[in-house]
Amino acid sequence: MKTDPKGVLVGSHYLSGNHACAEGALSAGCRFLSVYPIMPALEVSERFLARAKEVGATFIQMEDEISTLAAVLGASWTGKKSMTVTSGPGLSLMMENLGLGVMLETPCVIVDIQSVGPGLGLPNRPSQGDMMQARWGSHGDYEIIALAPSSPQEMFDFTIKAFNLSEHYRVPVAVMSDEYVAHLKEKVVIPPANKIEIEPRRYYEGPKDSYLPFKRDEDLVPRMVDIGEGYKFHVTGLTHDDRGYPIMNEECQEYNVHPLVWKIRNYVDNIIEVQEVHVEDAEVIIISYGATSRAALKAMEQARNSGIKVGSLKLDTVWPFPEKRVAELAKKVKAFAVPEMNFGQIVLEVERCSYGNANVFFVHHGEKGVENTDNILSAVKQAAQQNSVKDGIIECE
Amino acid sequence: MNLWRKPLDLQDIKVARGEIHIIKDLCKGCGFCVEYCPKDVLEISEEFNTKGYHPPYIKNPDECVECHLCEMLCPEFAIYVTLKEDNNVVKSASEEGGQ
Amino acid sequence: METLKTKKMKEVHPMEDVLRMNRIPHIWCPGCGIGLAVTAFAAALEKAKIDLNKVAIVSGIGCTGRVAGYIKLDSFHTTHGRAIAFATGIKVANPDLKVVVFSGDGDLISIGGNHFIHAARRNIDMLVVCVNNFIYAMTGGQVAPTTPLAAYATTCPFGSVEPPINIPYLADSSGAVYVARWTTLHIRRLTNSFIEALDKKGFSVVEVISPCPQYYSRINRLGDGLDMMKFYHDNTEIRHGEDTKNLDIGFQGKIIMGKFIDRERPSYTERFD
Known part of the structure; x- marks a missing residue:
């Protein structure tokens, strides 16, 4: 599927990594951004907000990073591609809802502009100290996808790729950038919309009353529907069955959580790029x-x-x-x-x-x-x- | 002493009659319906349901006036009231209105 | 009396349009009031003139957090305290939806207190139902931000030393447009309050005082659910429009109920457009 030309600022630009990331998100069809102000990530939201009205995107600044990711997950279930941007301490706060995103199999993108930690650290210097946190930070067994851009052009490209991967595998995808790339200004070439491939959401198409929110396709990824379409589905962050109802036993844990891991591990060859x-x-x-x-x-x-x-x-x-x-x-x-x-x-x-x-x-x-x-x-x-x-x-x- | 005024059009008034349905297996025996039925229609039974609670039974089926209070006050969704089509039973105001 | 076997399969509860009857019996204890709050809410959903396809319900964690799983709407059971934040995302991303957050006092006021304040401040158009049973019940009876002073809980064996929070006052001062409080005994008024609040544009809060026979009542020797309901009957007073400052609840003290706030403020999505 080709992307919506409304969000694509075609041409050759001189952009910082953060601005390129915002452009990448808009090009990928991201229409919901939720942030909490944090250096050095806030230029992404500023750029996004400056262009939000013209592309019909929604923006909200939440009260903390915990609610930021929660709002992103909620927004994603309405059918809007959703994203949040943060830095180290914010990523730490997001870990709880990252787990929820994995469990609800909600597509979303988390851009982490890494700065020096631990604690408050050096907020304006680059670091790569969140790499393990992105993988293991939330409790329990799960797999996520993380991309690491090295230039503003890659910030643009990888943000689009992150949205595509998250829609395809229904998993939160992290773009692990850092302060250096975020503030680096370089040439960024934005291709026309008909050259940008985007992955459509994997919607359920079938009779309304037989929709099961966690019935998996052959590649272990379940199908989604939007809120407000009359499916009246239930999803829970507890261990659940195909219907999305909590089932509290070990068999269901295996039935529910193992596919969360295998839906990524079985397809690593398709995901990994070096x-x-x-x-x-x-x-x-x-x-x-x-x-x-x-x-x-x-x-x-x-x-x-x-x-x-x-x-x-x-x-x-x-x-x-x-x-x-x-x-x-x-x-x-x-x-x-x-x-x-x-x-x-x-x-x-x-x-x-x-x-x-x-x-x-x-x-x-x-x-x-x-x-x-x-x-x-x-x-x-x-x-x-x-x-x-x-x-x-x-x-x- | 009966303080209620006798309505002049008493002959024309028909009091609704309800039929109570109890889904006994859902009941957890909290007793809210029995306590708050304004007409004392229900009472806790001696029998056990499949979970081992005592569900209520309908002691005075003819007294129900279809107020739905038992339905609203059941935390288990185990009781509900439907309107009885047969609406023959009409009582005098003194019997009807007494608290 | 009909026998169970013959009757069982035929029974269809009239609320099955809005309840997931295949999930019921629910997990709540005998005499618990959460079922009553759900009954009132289900009745309100049936009576309110809204398109049920366009309503989403979000719950957090706890006994009341399970409500979303029993109501036949697009329903979400999310992380502890984040129900309002999740619902904010839904409402802001799709303003056509009506969003309801149904959760407990610990979830909404303690761990989710900040989200509660800020959603009220932004006036996100949602109905927040806060079932207040004065204790953390699912984890076994720990002291909650609403536990009255001197009441016992497993984590305050000598009586609570923390003054409790006054939820209507918090909602009022944060900017909620509709604030009401009822007990589970006042079920019809509660239902009417839900209907009103569902119609209301903006951040509406309905606090439901609910018995917890298994923990709050047992630890404090207050009897079972029915005893609590009788207590509500004798010790409540309806004062509509009462200043929310005066709504503190002491241990076995008088509970003032009613509709305290009903005002108009532009909601977040209205301002955003």
Whole structure:
């Protein structure tokens, strides 16, 4: 399905990541935004609001981030594509309703502009400290999808992709950006509406009285209807059966919750996207995502110039994690270098998925500036010299 | 002492008659309907329902005036009243209006 | 007397149009008043002149949180305290819908207190039914923000030391356009209040004082549901238009009921357009 041209600001623009995100949302057909003011994410809502009237979108500023995501879930059930934007502390507050969104299988997009934590942290500096929280933050077993854009253009593209994935798999999708990308201004090309593919909502089409809100299709995703259409359905955040009625026993827990996981895990090959550069002959591969991959690519070029065979694996999709690809590469290379703007989150996944076949070097990135490649280069050099596989993650200075 | 004035058109007035339906298996025996029936139509029975509660039974079926109070005061949706089509029973005002 | 077996299958409750009869019997204890609040609400839905296809009901967590599951509307059982926030999203995204939030005092006033205040301030067009049983019943009788001073609960074995909140006063000062309070005994007035509030544009609050025989009454030795209903009969007073400041409820004290606020204010969606 092609998108509605009303929201698409066709042309080549000079936009910040946040503004590109708002444009991406409008292009994807997002017509409901609910926010609570937080730096450095608020430009998204400002841009969205400035354009809301002309595209017929609705906006509400709620009293906190808890209610923000609750409102997004409610709005999504009325048939409007819905989104919220936040930063670290806000994401923490949203975890409760993220779980509800997973349980009610409600399509929605959460854009997280990561800033430095913990606690109040450094609200105006970039970080990648929420990556594990996005995956595991809410209690219980679930899978979500998280994308990591590295430029304003990707903020635009990934926001659209996030809406498409959330509609297809009926799961909240997180766009894990950071302060650096959010405030970075670059050229963003917005294609015409007939070039933007969007995923339509998976509506139930059948007799009204036989609608079951959680009866799953073959790919384990149930069909939705809108509020106010006369279906009179019930959905609950408790463990429920196909009718959406709570059933309090272990069999139903298995019946209800296992598909929440499998509807993602069975289709990881369709979901996961990575960008690979020079991996064919690489001895060392830099695995990066988000803003860090800008420095990673630069470091790769510099290392290649000095004769080290380095490749780059950029994770566009961070969750679900591209396990298979990392495991394949681990057999071929000496080492992975994983630069992150945190104390080691995705590196844990890389280490797990290399199954002892390659060394894993963790690079604490960002202290000298996001674009600075010194730390990555020294890690790559160290990795290239190492000839035996060591246990665990190797920390680099 | 009866303080109620006798209406002049008493002969023309027909008092509605209701038929009470009890869904015994839904009853949890709270006794609200029995207590608040203005005509004392209902009483708790000795019998048990499938959940082990004592549902009410209709003691004076002819007394029901279809006020629906038992229906409204049942927290279990276990009792309801329908209008009796046969509307022959008319009583005098003194019998009818007495509290 | 007819026997159960012959009668059972034929019985069709007249409220089955608005109730999910296949879910009933419900989970509430014998003598609990939540069923009465639902009866009154179901009766109001039948009597109010609204398109039931366009009504959504949202509940939070707790005993009253289960209400959404028993009412045959588009119904949502959401996270603890977030029912109003969820309903706000529904109403703002589709202003054609009528939204009802049906939840308990702990859910709406304690964990969801902030959402309650701000939805009232924004005047989101919704009906909030707050069933007040003075205690957290589903978790086993803990002290609630509405527990009267000196009343017992499992988490205040020497009597509550926290002054309770006055829900109509909170709603009034936050900007609600319709505020009423009834007990479950005053079922017809409660039904009429629901009908009025469903017609009303704006944030309407109806507080329903309800017996909790299993926890509040048992811990405080107040008898069963029927005893509480008799207490409501003897200790309530109807004062329409009473200043909401005077509506505190003391332990076994007089309960003042009535319609306190009925005013006009433009709702959020009206202002947004």
